[in-house]
Amino acid sequence: MLSYLANPLRFMRFSRLAVPICFALGIVMVGWSLYNGLLVVPPDERQGGDLMRAMFTHVPSAWLCMGLYAALAGASFVWYIWRHELADVAARAIAPIGAGYTALCFITGSIWGQKGWGAGWHNLILGDSRLMSVLVLFFLFLGYMALRAALETRQKAARAAAILAMVGIVNVPIIKVSVDMWQTTTIHQPSSVISIGSPEPREEGSGMNPIYLQQLLWGFGGHTLLAAAMVMMLMRSEVYTQQGDRLLARKLEGA
Amino acid sequence: MTASPLLSAFRSSLSEAWASGAGLLLPLGFFAGTATMVPFTLGSEAELLSRVGPGILWLALALSSMVTLERVFQADLQDGALDLWLQDSGSISLIAAIKTLTHWLVSGFPLVLLTPLIGFMLGVPSEKMIPAMLGYAMGGLVFFLWGGVAAALSASVSRAGLLIALIALPLYVPALIFGVQMVENGLDSPSFLFLAACTLFALGVAPAAMGAALRLAAE
Numbered sequence: 001m002l003s004y005l006a007n008p009l010r011f012m013r014f015s016r017l018a019v020p021i022c023f024a025l026g027i028v029m030v031g032w033s034l035y036n037g038l039l040v041v042p043p044d045e046r047q048g049g050d051l052m053r054a055m056f057t058h059v060p061s062a063w064l065c066m067g068l069y070a071a072l073a074g075a076s077f078v079w080y081i082w083r084h085e086l087a088d089v090a091a092r093a094i095a096p097i098g099a100g101y102t103a104l105c106f107i108t109g110s111i112w113g114q115k116g117w118g119a120g121w122h123n124l125i126l127g128d129s130r131l132m133s134v135l136v137l138f139f140l141f142l143g144y145m146a147l148r149a150a151l152e153t154r155q156k157a158a159r160a161a162a163i164l165a166m167v168g169i170v171n172v173p174i175i176k177v178s179v180d181m182w183q184t185t186t187i188h189q190p191s192s193v194i195s196i197g198s199p200e201p202r203e204e205g206s207g208m209n210p211i212y213l214q215q216l217l218w219g220f221g222g223h224t225l226l227a228a229a230m231v232m233m234l235m236r237s238e239v240y241t242q243q244g245d246r247l248l249a250r251k252l253e254g255a
Numbered sequence: 256m257t258a259s260p261l262l263s264a265f266r267s268s269l270s271e272a273w274a275s276g277a278g279l280l281l282p283l284g285f286f287a288g289t290a291t292m293v294p295f296t297l298g299s300e301a302e303l304l305s306r307v308g309p310g311i312l313w314l315a316l317a318l319s320s321m322v323t324l325e326r327v328f329q330a331d332l333q334d335g336a337l338d339l340w341l342q343d344s345g346s347i348s349l350i351a352a353i354k355t356l357t358h359w360l361v362s363g364f365p366l367v368l369l370t371p372l373i374g375f376m377l378g379v380p381s382e383k384m385i386p387a388m389l390g391y392a393m394g395g396l397v398f399f400l401w402g403g404v405a406a407a408l409s410a411s412v413s414r415a416g417l418l419i420a421l422i423a424l425p426l427y428v429p430a431l432i433f434g435v436q437m438v439e440n441g442l443d444s445p446s447f448l449f450l451a452a453c454t455l456f457a458l459g460v461a462p463a464a465m466g467a468a469l470r471l472a473a474e
Binding site for chain 2: 136137139140142143146147150151152156159160163164166167168170171174175177178179181182
């Protein structure tokens with residue numbers, strides 16, 4: 001499907017329909033998970049009471065910021081090897097959305113953790129290894145965007161940025177491992193979305209309570225669709241801008 | 256491929272460093288200056304300083320590696336040396352590696368030699384000095400290699416200093432963490448091996464990325 005969409009014309013035709021559909025579905029799903037997560041499900045006292053409701057945004061955005069960086073590197077790789085123009089347009093569009101989700105992830109994470117792990121606010125962002133690696137990811141996104149903005153021609157910016165994204169993705173696992181080793185006693189709970197053996201504080205049942213899991217899955221799906229819709233929207237505007245430039249150039253030549 | 260472009264790259268970056276004497280002293284002065292600021296910010300308690308000393312030196316090393324990075328490839332791009340190297344030999348990656356190693360030799364290695372002095376001033380225990388120096392040597396190499404990638408990517412950008420810092424700092428993270436742990440736990444700890452692995456990895460990957468970036472910058 002991706003190679004089918006590599007043709008800009010086909011992409012424009014596809015995304016014209018796909019953007020509103022993804023947007024609508026995404027908003028409905030995120031809305032549903034937020035409504036249930038914030039108002040309906042009972043608070044889990046062991047997870048920080050009402051603060052644990054931040055989970056329904058925190059966990060999906062944590063998955064998306066990793067996924068979006070991988071997508072950024074993938075698109076950069078495709079562009080670097082095959083020079084599909086659309087891959088570069090995609091990479092360029094992914095960066096701000098990814099940065100946004102990393103920001104969302106560590107903001108909600110620190111709100112949730114504020115009470116949930118019994119540590120103070122400032123302690124959390126700079127004291128927890130998992131939030132810290134998200135923060136490093138944020139800087140990787142920022143560096144990518146700054147480099148793109150600094151180089152003068154589009155072609156140069158695209159190539160340099162692609163190299164940076166690929167250098168970044170080979171480093172991401174190393175950064176992750178090193179940050180995990182930096183704090184052997186993390187205050188972050190172990191990830192427990194679908195764990196079989198229940199993590200320490202929960203005595204009964206295995207893994208997450210189904211009511212929470214359900215909202216989380218709605219959130220996953222909804223945020224993924226929303227991110228896809230936003231990326232495609234940015235891509236569409238970029239394609240239009242390029243077309244506009246081309247038309248303008250042709251007009252100036254003719255005149 | 257003959258050795259001559261490599262040799263010329265080596266010689267030119269050495270002479271550049273020597274010719275502008277300040278260029279060599281700049282990172283040293285910056286390193287010493289940053290480290291001496293520490294007591295002013297953290298207070299003069301001997302116990303505290305000796306505990307944070309190695310970490311402070313790591314930070315100073317990471318920051319001072321940035322000071323000269325901007326000029327590493329920019330000078331070659333401006334005076335045309337880069338084009339000559341590109342014409343002369345296929346392997347710009349090798350030249351980039353040589354340039355980075357030379358750069359490390361003139362402005363990274365002196366910091367390692369300065370470490371015992373500043374470490375002594377900060378009260379770092381003497382048994383930690385050898386692991387610290389070894390760690391700074393290896394970690395410095397990692398910093399200069401990833402920093403070199405950032406510098407090569409932004410070689411055609413004027414006033415790239417802050418951009419280089421923003422790009423390179425996330426890549427410094429693993430070496431910083433393993434380095435600090437290694438100084439803490441000594442040479443027979445796994446952190447030492449991890450730091451060595453980081454160095455080897457950077458040695459393997461960074462030159463290729465620098466080569467690609469320089470080929471782009473020369474266009």
